[in-house]
Amino acid sequence: MSDERTVTGYYRTLSRNMFLSIIIVSFIPVFFVSATILYQFRVTYREKVFEQLAELVEKHQLNIDAFLNQKVADIIFLSKSKGYVNLHDEKFLQHKLTLLQQTYGSVFVDLGVIDDQGLQIAYAGPFALEKAHYDETEWFQEAMKRQVFISDVFLGLRGMPHFIIAVRDVWDGKPWILRATIDFVEFNNLVQQIRIGATGFAFIVNREGKYQTRLGFGLEANHEDILNFFMNREHFSTRGVAVVERPDVSGNRHIYAAALLKNNDWLLIYQQSTADAFSHLNRTQWICIIIFILGGVAIVTMSAILTRRMVSRISLSDREKEVMNQQVIETGKLASIGELAAGIAHEINNPVAIMVEEAGWIQDLLEEEDVKTSKNLVEIQDALSQIRVQGTRCKDITHKLLSFARKTDSRIQYIQLNDMITDISALYEQRAKYSLVQIKTILDPSLPAIRGSVSELQQVLLNLINNSLDAMEKKKGGVLTLSTFTKDDQVVVEIQDTGLGIPEANLSRLFDPFFTTKPVGKGTGLGLSICYGIIKNLGGEIHVSSQVDQGTIFGIYLPKADDMSTDLLTKGENQ
Amino acid sequence: MSNQIPADQSDIRLLLVDDEVGFVNVLAKRIARRHFDVQKAYSGSEAIQILRKSMFDVAVLDLKMEDMDGIEVLKVFKKMAPRLQVIMLTGHGCEEAAREGMAEGAFDYLTKPCEFDELMEKILEAAAQSGGDHGHI
Numbered sequence: 001m002s003d004e005r006t007v008t009g010y011y012r013t014l015s016r017n018m019f020l021s022i023i024i025v026s027f028i029p030v031f032f033v034s035a036t037i038l039y040q041f042r043v044t045y046r047e048k049v050f051e052q053l054a055e056l057v058e059k060h061q062l063n064i065d066a067f068l069n070q071k072v073a074d075i076i077f078l079s080k081s082k083g084y085v086n087l088h089d090e091k092f093l094q095h096k097l098t099l100l101q102q103t104y105g106s107v108f109v110d111l112g113v114i115d116d117q118g119l120q121i122a123y124a125g126p127f128a129l130e131k132a133h134y135d136e137t138e139w140f141q142e143a144m145k146r147q148v149f150i151s152d153v154f155l156g157l158r159g160m161p162h163f164i165i166a167v168r169d170v171w172d173g174k175p176w177i178l179r180a181t182i183d184f185v186e187f188n189n190l191v192q193q194i195r196i197g198a199t200g201f202a203f204i205v206n207r208e209g210k211y212q213t214r215l216g217f218g219l220e221a222n223h224e225d226i227l228n229f230f231m232n233r234e235h236f237s238t239r240g241v242a243v244v245e246r247p248d249v250s251g252n253r254h255i256y257a258a259a260l261l262k263n264n265d266w267l268l269i270y271q272q273s274t275a276d277a278f279s280h281l282n283r284t285q286w287i288c289i290i291i292f293i294l295g296g297v298a299i300v301t302m303s304a305i306l307t308r309r310m311v312s313r314i315s316l317s318d319r320e321k322e323v324m325n326q327q328v329i330e331t332g333k334l335a336s337i338g339e340l341a342a343g344i345a346h347e348i349n350n351p352v353a354i355m356v357e358e359a360g361w362i363q364d365l366l367e368e369e370d371v372k373t374s375k376n377l378v379e380i381q382d383a384l385s386q387i388r389v390q391g392t393r394c395k396d397i398t399h400k401l402l403s404f405a406r407k408t409d410s411r412i413q414y415i416q417l418n419d420m421i422t423d424i425s426a427l428y429e430q431r432a433k434y435s436l437v438q439i440k441t442i443l444d445p446s447l448p449a450i451r452g453s454v455s456e457l458q459q460v461l462l463n464l465i466n467n468s469l470d471a472m473e474k475k476k477g478g479v480l481t482l483s484t485f486t487k488d489d490q491v492v493v494e495i496q497d498t499g500l501g502i503p504e505a506n507l508s509r510l511f512d513p514f515f516t517t518k519p520v521g522k523g524t525g526l527g528l529s530i531c532y533g534i535i536k537n538l539g540g541e542i543h544v545s546s547q548v549d550q551g552t553i554f555g556i557y558l559p560k561a562d563d564m565s566t567d568l569l570t571k572g573e574n575q
Numbered sequence: 576m577s578n579q580i581p582a583d584q585s586d587i588r589l590l591l592v593d594d595e596v597g598f599v600n601v602l603a604k605r606i607a608r609r610h611f612d613v614q615k616a617y618s619g620s621e622a623i624q625i626l627r628k629s630m631f632d633v634a635v636l637d638l639k640m641e642d643m644d645g646i647e648v649l650k651v652f653k654k655m656a657p658r659l660q661v662i663m664l665t666g667h668g669c670e671e672a673a674r675e676g677m678a679e680g681a682f683d684y685l686t687k688p689c690e691f692d693e694l695m696e697k698i699l700e701a702a703a704q705s706g707g708d709h710g711h712i
Binding site for chain 2: 345346349350351352353354356357358360361364391395402
């Protein structure tokens, strides 16, 4: 039992080791190759996304700067070409505004001419800003300091977000300013059309971090951290562009791309959530993971199947090997039993010879006259002849044993099965007598020789005859018929008993190794499987037919030795 | 049973060689009773010692002895007394050794245990072969 458990444990360990080895060998390279490729792909993809975003903001930086520069150029042109004289006429100014609006749409909201005191001398536009005073405003003070000024976005007197382009000129020794208001909505559109993916949007802030464009709907306006980051101008490339990935206050990671605008006064910032920017990458990653998992499942399944197959193959061959070993052991055992029997037979011969001779000596002495008159003479002579008869029997027995033992040879040779059966049945005479079994032999005198190993065939016959005798002993007697004949060019030996028979259910498993109906320790269950193996090796077959309570017939079918070799054999024997 | 042995056989000198003491003793008694001149040797070496001193017509030699191999003893016998006829006793199934002995010049062999009458017949045949010329070195 414990042996069986050890054996099962051994195969379980073997299975597990094989399974793990296959898994490890298959998975490790796949895993590392996948990981390396995925990592490289990630890095490359990230670089590509960053580059794309840098390009995007750079393009819009150029666009916005171009927009502003063009508007400035228009106002400068207007101021230089028409001059204060024309422009302070409100009708003329209105005419010019209409022209500009016809050219650019509603980008220009209004135009105004302001004198050096901050008083709006002329105004063209939708608001009632004639004679408005700007001397206190920040933009007027800034505008008076330089030739061209673009303000930040502010609410101003009209109470709506806008910004101003102011151009300063001189007329009659005094400076004056031509001012144009740029429509916030139009400018805002320039920035808001920068949209990529689901979360990408852009906005502009000034130096103080004030938004110069509207944020998209529903977008939080907490950009303190990133604004602080971009305040450091060292983060920008020579083209005035910077890209960085940072987490926001709630911990979500975003990619920020920034570009400097309007002579570094404004900052165009494009923001997109990392997950959104890398959505393609993430999808690819998921596909890879799914393929990896499916592949893994396939590998695991295949390894399990392969392992099971291989281990069952190994266990089968182990069992076969065990049967073979057992066969070798049994053959060896038979040979050593043969040797032992021969030794004993020799040893017994001497005492038997002495006994017989001593009896002869008594017989000699009985010839003397004085003993001849004894009234017990007849009795003594009877006893002496009994001793002689029994001595002769002993001699016969030892002779049978010796002729049997002499033939324990495992070399393949030509064999006359009739002789072998005669020898063996002689050996079993005594046991048969005690078991009340009658042994009958029906031998075909013209039976051809076969080729095989004497000891192996002896083993087969002994095994089958032992089984038959066992079966008949249980029934307190019977008839064992050993017959030989030729059928379809095959030499057949039939061992027929009138024993208990074999139940139908056991017949199919009869030749299986380790199949036994005997109690534990009584039979190995290998006898018949060894017989089967031996007969198979000789190119023959072994058949069984049985009926419960009627008896069993074992038939051994062997190919006859080819005719030429039989001739040679007979010649050899004659020589 | 041929228990009636003619008187003229008394001058047939016979040597029994076997390490089985009981066997040699009883055989010697039975043969001596039939008026043969019998000597016993319980080993191969003893037999050779005896053969040095006396002459024999026939020797009955067991091939399986403990001190010397029967065939070796036979060879020595044949060298010492070429005309000495040797009948070998061999176990059943050991006929190979007996055949070897025949090649070495033995007269015949019997398998053990043998019939006494058969042995006596062989001894008489061998003695006739010996022809009374008891070669001795």
